[in-house]
Amino acid sequence: MNQPLLRTPLYDLHIELGARMVPFAGYDMPVQYPAGVMAEHLHTRAKAGLFDVSHMGQVRIRPKSGRNTDAARALETLVPADIVALRPGRQRYALFTTPDGGISDDLMVANMGEWLLLVVNAACKQADFAHVHAALAQTCTVEMLDGRALMALQGPAAEAALASLNPRAAGMRFMDVVEMELAGVACIISRSGYTGEDGYEIGMASGDALTVARALLACPDVAPAGLGARDSLRLEAGLCLYGSDIDLTTTPVEAALEWSIQKSRKPGGVRAGGYPGAAIVADQLADGTTRRRVGLRAEGRAPVRGGTDLFADEAGAQPVGRVTSGAFGPSAGGPVAMGYVAADHAGVGTRLFAAVRGRLLPVQVSALPFVAPTFKR
């Protein structure tokens, strides 16, 4: 494991901004800037944070027939989301499922008119590419877009900042995807993100990333934010982190992600099933599951971290689950967490006990998200 860490096209900018760099999914990434995780988190909720997410994978699927519906139909053999009905210029959240109903990654799928754009997790991108290529190569040209960068501009001031570079940004709705120029650079922009805030994700050729980043950072309300703030923001927003909150052992229904399976793909729908593990997922949609992903709020001040065991009783005799992500939520004003608990203990308001450093601390099953989203629908 002595492979040198990869760098994004914004590496030099991170160093210039004083970032603390950490290894993440094989990349040397900024975990925080001098302002710190707390300040970057709060700034993103109050104004706008700029995140470098160029480590994420971008995959282009181009139908050999020239008809994008063919690419959509092909991709539907791998994901339970409705891709056929996804209109040009729109994006949707999806899951790669496994034959036993697990999740091998979560991703965004955008209909670019003549092709599909997938954005996948950095740690999974090689495996995802191989998976898609193996399944779709007959009907589609599948390419990893290695030469592209991606950044996220998130927060209530994101619209004004981006509109100052291109007024068209203001007219976009949540999950719209538009090709437009920023600072003379051709970009693919979606109105989406991973913070629960209104905002945009902006892709461009790697060589142009610095131009766009500098133009955005020159906006008065925009400040850089690192992976640390990204994690606490997404946790408050109730969004899953692949590898922690969802993985090969969790199903879409256990993970409370059935909203990402549209009616057309559910039993009785016009294109029901047809993705790996569909029969298992169908059974779980009908009958429920023995465990469920829930939000958890600690009653005290001590953060309850990922890996913490949960019990039904203060004595710790009856284990009911485990925390998968936990942090102090700067905007929630206290510890917030997610985890899997037995279905009969998953109701909002259920009191559970978390084993933290040998003590059992009371936590409550809580509705997700912890912080109300501000998407521009």
Added chain:
Amino acid sequence: MTVYYTKEHEWLRVEGDVAVVGITAHAANELGELVFAEARDPGTTVEQGDSVAVVESVKAASDIYAPVTGDVLAFNDALTDDAALVNRDPEGEGWIVRMTVADAAQLEGLLDHATYIALVG
């Protein structure tokens, strides 16, 4: 009164057989803004190197190791509602625990200020 430091970025201010323990400005800066702190209960005997307290940032929990063997006397209650006091005044009001020094000989293995500063550059 003498102040000692550890390679684990703690300081301890020793008066007689009692030490006040905290983390250095360098450590506080590295950890980022703290949101929670707690210590072992008063009366608990800790061995040198045992976890005597925990401080937590948004992202992570970090153990504070007992720089010497002794009994926990008190936790700095001001940190209960304001753990970030450690960031604002790490080597003063942001102390973390007060404990006894069971074996003064252990102090000889700790660092003085100049050595610690050289260590963290």
